[in-house]
Amino acid sequence: MKMDIAFGQYCEGNSLLHRLDPRVKIIITILYIVAIFMAKNVFAFALMLAFTVALVIMSRLSVRVILGGLKPIMFIALFTAVINIFFYKGDEPLVAFWVIKIYKEGLINAGLIVLRILMLLTATSMFLTYTTTPIALTDGLEQLLSPLSKIGVPVHDFAMMMTIALRFIPTLIEETEKIMNAQKARGADFSSGGLVKRAKAIVPIIIPLFVSAFRRAGDLATAMECRCYTGGKGRTRMNVLRAGARDFLFTFVIIALGAGVILINIYAPGYSV
Amino acid sequence: MAELELSGVNYIYNKGTPYETHALKDINLKIGGGITGIIGHTGSGKSTLVQMFNGLVKPTSGTVKLDGEDIWEKKDRVREARFKAGLVMQYPEYQLFASTVYEDIAFGPRNMGLSEEEVDKRVRAAAAFSKLPPEAMARSPFDLSGGQKRRVALAGVIAMNPAFLVLDEPAAGLDPGGRRSILGGIKEFGKNSGTSVIIVSHSMEDMASYCDRIIVMASGRVIMDGNCSEVFSRYNELIGVGLDVPQVTRIASALSHRGLDIGRDVYTVGYAAGKLCEMLDGDVK
Incomplete structure (x- = not known):
């Protein structure tokens, strides 16, 4: 079994998107999501599409990587499209066959919804995963949420937990592959038999994996304590985040995008979702 | 005598991506009988090579034959190969999972579809190798010491009665006493049972003391193959590929x-x- 973790992986680079402040990236991602859900008609979608394509170009990532990242969502997108095509009611059916009636509005609606799903995934992964290291992301999140620590929310601890969890995903995947190979060498069979048999076959993988995860957790805790880790209090940072001109500019562009979408919704009525 | 034969074996990792690596290049080998050592620097392809022996890794090109039969020719033959060429991976104690030592050793034989009687016989015979007292068979493998755990993991493979016992760094991380006892145990087992043993290591000392034949790997190729004096007399070449005598x-x-x-x-x-x-x-x- 080969595990595909292309989706959600950081891609090395030095584009404008890579250099944006992670805090700004989190904020603009939220704004982008709001904008894409406000978009109501074809023209608003065209604007969003243009912006998303511009993002892809700006990131200087290969299109293959981005399309590969969309693969896991393809099924949901297609499923939604089919539902919309068959169940959307319009004025006049384009095709009427037995109980199936397909309307022009249904087709457009399906297209827009699929587009929305794909753009949503592309843009969010573009901001948050492809161009941002997990460490930068959790740092940004921690600082954005830091006001909450005033009311007693352990923001630093959550951020640290998230960093550690992300850090160990590749390690655990590698470990799983090793254990699987070891059990296969003893004749374990993961790919045949019924559901119960397959579920049982997982036991020899899960147990050693848990044991090693606990061992690693213990080792890590000891190592952190050896370096005098006592939580977030009084901790200084090597890389202090500073929002610069480009960060403000980008935020402005996203706000303008949102405003554009609202204006189009009001003044340019078209096929709406 | 069982025979393992690799001809024209190539293996390429991540083909077609920027991370493409040619891990094995045109390997031709015949192994059978005695104790064979495989040495090589980190990344020389020795671990990939041993995973070829039992069909864990499929060669990109070339054939792997066990007793004259191509293990990739038919689908169920790969599984047979797993039992014929018993592989003990690096740090095998991390694959223990069962609630008792007995159950863990019995995992392999049960996968072979043997009768409970036969399984019991084999588990007891293999446990003799791990030198555990009989009452320890009912204990949890997680309660044992590191060295004992490794012996139990080894016994789990030995219990399958493989014609080849392939061990990837069996002595890694053990102290000198533990090294001698585990390697000595393996040598004795090979001699008494007639099993061909293949050991991967980068300790020249271990190779010299335990192996009849030494195969040296460097950047995916077999660069030397012979007995101790043949291999260690080529001192300068060994140094050249990051190894030693x-x-x-x-x-x-x-x-x-x-x-x-x-x-x-x-x-x-x-x-x-x-x-x-x-x-x-x-x-x-």
Whole structure:
């Protein structure tokens, strides 16, 4: 079994998107999501599409990587499209066959919804995963949420937990592959038999994996304590985040995008979702 | 005698991506009988090579034959290969999972579809190798010491009665006493059962003391193949690929430079000691 973790992986680079402040990236991602859900008609979608394509170009990532990242969502997108095509009611059916009636509005609606799903995934992964290291992301999140620590929310601890969890995903995947190979060498069979048999076959993988995860957790805790880790209090940072001109500019562009979408919704009525 | 034959084997990782690596290049090998050592620097392809033997990794090109049969020719033959060429991976104690030592050792034989009687026989025979007292069979493998855990993991593979016992760094992370006892145990097992043993290691000392034949790998190729004296006499080439000769061989060579010639074919400490005693007329003894 080969595990595909292309989706959600950081891609090395030095584009404008890579250099944006992670805090700004989190904020603009939220704004982008709001904008894409406000978009109501074809023209608003065209604007969003243009912006998303511009993002892809700006990131200087290969299109293959981005399309590969969309693969896991393809099924949901297609499923939604089919539902919309068959169940959307319009004025006049384009095709009427037995109980199936397909309307022009249904087709457009399906297209827009699929587009929305794909753009949503592309843009969010573009901001948050492809161009941002997990460490930068959790740092940004921690600082954005830091006001909450005033009311007693352990923001630093959550951020640290998230960093550690992300850090160990590749390690655990590698470990799983090793254990699987070891059990296969003893004749374990993961790919045949019924559901119960397959579920049982997982036991020899899960147990050693848990044991090693606990061992690693213990080792890590000891190592952190050896370096005098006592939580977030009084901790200084090597890389202090500073929002610069480009960060403000980008935020402005996203706000303008949102405003554009609202204006189009009001003044340019078209096929709406 | 069982025979393992690799012909024209190539293996390429991540083909077609920027991370493409040619891990094995045109490997032609015939192994059968005795104890064969495979040495090589990190990344020389030795671990990939041993995973070819039992069909864990499928060669990009070339054939792997066990007793004359291509293991990739038919679908169920790969599974047979797993039982014929028992592979003990690095740090095998991390794959223990069952609630008792007995159950863990029985995992392999049960996967072979043997009767409970036969499984029981094999587990007990293999447990004799791990030198655990009979009452320990009902204990959890997680309660054992590190060295004992490794023996249990080894017993789990031995219980499958493989024609080949393939071990990837069986002594890694053990102290000198643990090394000697595990490697000595393996050597004895091979001799008594007639199993062909293949050991991967990068310890020249272990290779010299336990192996009849040594295969040297460097950047995916077999660059040397022969007995201890054939391999260790090519000192400069070994250094060139980041390997070494046993320490005692270097000492012997330094001694001969200073006029005390105990020969160049000194590979184990015991042999060197004997030779020196002989030369010093047994005074030291």
